[in-house]
Amino acid sequence: MKFNKTQVFMAAALLGATAAHARDWPASFSKCADEGERCEVGAAPRQVSFGIKDKWVVVQGLKGSVACDVSTFGTDPYPGKTKKCAIGPAPAPGPAPTPAPTPAPTPAPAPAPGADASTEAAPATGWAGQAGGTTGGRAAASNAIYKVSSPSQLLAALQAQGDQAKIIKVYGTIDMASADNGGPFKSASDQAARNAIKLPSNTTLIGVGGDAEVVNGRIVVKGVENVIVRNLRIVNPCDIAPQWDPNDGSSGNWNSEYDGLVVDGSRHVWLDHNVFTDAPLTDDRLPVEHGKTKQCHDGALDVKNGSDYVTISHTVFELHAKNNLIGSSDSAGGDDGHLTVTFHDNHFLNVAERAPRVRFGKVHLYNNYHEGSRSHAAYAHGYSVGVGYKAKIISQNNAYDIDGASSCAHVVKNPGSSSKTGAISDAGSLLNGAALNLAGNCNFSSAVGWTVPYRVQLLPASAVKASVRAKAGVGKITVK
Numbered sequence: 401m402k403f404n405k406t407q408v409f410m411a412a413a414l415l416g417a418t419a420a421h422a423r424d425w426p427a428s429f430s431k432c433a434d435e436g437e438r439c440e441v442g443a444a445p446r447q448v449s450f451g452i453k454d455k456w457v458v459v460q461g462l463k464g465s466v467a468c469d470v471s472t473f474g475t476d477p478y479p480g481k482t483k484k485c486a487i488g489p490a491p492a493p494g495p496a497p498t499p500a501p502t503p504a505p506t507p508a509p510a511p512a513p514g515a516d517a518s519t520e521a522a523p524a525t526g527w528a529g530q531a532g533g534t535t536g537g538r539a540a541a542s543n544a545i546y547k548v549s550s551p552s553q554l555l556a557a558l559q560a561q562g563d564q565a566k567i568i569k570v571y572g573t574i575d576m577a578s579a580d581n582g583g584p585f586k587s588a589s590d591q592a593a594r595n596a597i598k599l600p601s602n603t604t605l606i607g608v609g610g611d612a613e614v615v616n617g618r619i620v621v622k623g624v625e626n627v628i629v630r631n632l633r634i635v636n637p638c639d640i641a642p643q644w645d646p647n648d649g650s651s652g653n654w655n656s657e658y659d660g661l662v663v664d665g666s667r668h669v670w671l672d673h674n675v676f677t678d679a680p681l682t683d684d685r686l687p688v689e690h691g692k693t694k695q696c697h698d699g700a701l702d703v704k705n706g707s708d709y710v711t712i713s714h715t716v717f718e719l720h721a722k723n724n725l726i727g728s729s730d731s732a733g734g735d736d737g738h739l740t741v742t743f744h745d746n747h748f749l750n751v752a753e754r755a756p757r758v759r760f761g762k763v764h765l766y767n768n769y770h771e772g773s774r775s776h777a778a779y780a781h782g783y784s785v786g787v788g789y790k791a792k793i794i795s796q797n798n799a800y801d802i803d804g805a806s807s808c809a810h811v812v813k814n815p816g817s818s819s820k821t822g823a824i825s826d827a828g829s830l831l832n833g834a835a836l837n838l839a840g841n842c843n844f845s846s847a848v849g850w851t852v853p854y855r856v857q858l859l860p861a862s863a864v865k866a867s868v869r870a871k872a873g874v875g876k877i878t879v880k
Contacts, residue, residue, distance in 0.1 A: 425486030433468040447488030489571035517877040522670035526711030526742035536604035536628030537567040551581035576617035588641040607631035610875025638696040659699040676700040684778035718749040727759030735760040757786030769868040774804030791822025808841035
């Protein structure tokens with residue numbers, strides 16, 4: 401196999417001085433084979449390196465299954481030594497070089513065309529934009545901007561430089577049960593030890609393109625401040641050892657651990673343009689034991705333990721049962737006066753319940769689109785907004801298209817004790833095209849006791865469906 405000069409590079413030409421890299425492949429590459437084996441590159445063309453100990457060649461545009469040997473790469477960078485092959489990161493949609501961070505423009509609801517979303521701060525149109533705002537890793541120095549495409553690279557980047565500002569750009573799939581992170585989980589304790597992705601303060605974690613995702617992992621935002629997570633598809637983790645509790649409910653239930661993402665005792669968090677899903681392991685594919693689906697999924701995204709200044713925006717929540725819990729329990733009285741959370745411009749698609757369920761929190765819901773069916777085979781709609789103990793919810797111009805729902809009580813309910821309810825006010829929301837009429841058709845107090853501290857330009861509920869479908873989810877922002 402022959403390559404021209406634009407296709408084959410020695411390590412020094414690719415990365416400059418190699419002394420800083422005491423490794424067998426270029427930075428941001430992931431090992432795929434030893435010499436003599438085959439490297440499974442995949443369908444998309446990628447860079448592949450061949451070498452050892454800071455001496456390697458790199459060939460561009462390889463795909464499929466390629467031989468890790470001299471015949472593929474056309475030269476031997478380290479004669480007499482057994483070499484290794486590694487795959488480069490998925491190509492970014494924009495220019496390859498990572499620019500040094502520059503001051504972000506004035507926060508706006510959506511990025512300007514061509515802007516690098518990795519340096520954006522949370523807009524003022526949600527709780528995360530209040531009390532000094534949320535900037536994540538915007539102030540990162542050039543040596544604190546990381547490109548990662550494997551669990552080991554991601555974990556190393558998260559641990560680097562402590563709580564100093566950092567931007568971590570994710571390429572392709574981060575599978576916490578891949579060989580790079582020890583392989584499939586062997587036990588409940590092994591899963592708990594290896595599936596956590598713990599974000600430090602002053603961090604932006606952002607996907608590149610439309611295919612960046614986290615699989616078999618749980619993102620943990622605990623006891624920190626100033627965190628942004630954007631443009632990631634997050635596959636809700638499946639507990640390999642769910643527990644049967646015969647005393648849970650009238651006939652027992654399966655209980656599982658691990659949310660896709662949890663905000664726990666943290667402040668200033670912006671979660672934007674993400675996707676949370678059970679697919680491909682949806683509940684209809686799980687076994688049935690004790691007469692119940694052996695549920696391995698817990699929550700998709702929860703906010704608890706006094707967290708404040710959180711905005712969830714332009715995100716798709718799909719194919720999940722117990723979706724968003726704001727406040728962990730009725731007994732968590734310390735949450736009262738906290739849990740300031742905004743949900744706006746999100747798409748709740750075939751979510752059975754908790755979209756969201758709220759205890760204690762001052763929660764603002766506006767311009768969200770809910771789509772589902774009360775007879776869905778796997779995720780039959782039970783309710784959307786749960787008005788739990790001491791909830792203080794302000795709802796504006798949300799749209800509910802729920803097949804089989806005929807009244808406000810089908811989408812807004814108190815899922816807990818009738819003696820422990822909260823308050824909710826609504827204006828401008830629609831149920832299947834007609835006025836929701838929460839005040840007339842749902843029996844809740846409207847005395848929420850607070851007003852929204854920021855200004856928003858509300859879309860009429862009739863325009864929410866088209867807007868949310870066009871703008872929510874991954875691949876809608878530019879990351880360079």
